[in-house]
Amino acid sequence: MKELIEKIQETYAAYAADATAQAEKGNKAAGTRARKASLQLEKLMKEFRKVSLEASKN
Numbered sequence: 001m002k003e004l005i006e007k008i009q010e011t012y013a014a015y016a017a018d019a020t021a022q023a024e025k026g027n028k029a030a031g032t033r034a035r036k037a038s039l040q041l042e043k044l045m046k047e048f049r050k051v052s053l054e055a056s057k058n
Helices: 001-023 028-057
Strands: none
Touching: 001 028
16 A cells, blocks of 8 residues: 555656646646656556455454
8 A cells, every 4th residue: 555655656746747837837748747646646546446445444
């Protein structure tokens, strides 16, 4: 679970940097990367929810 949390943090940091670059500098490529990272975050958060529920049952 700890590895999953680290992966979420890394992906969010990449998303935040790219989203900021798009918003502040109008960088279109950064916007594409931010959207891709947001989809990865969605999958990781669903996985976290599943793992977290399993851990709370034990």
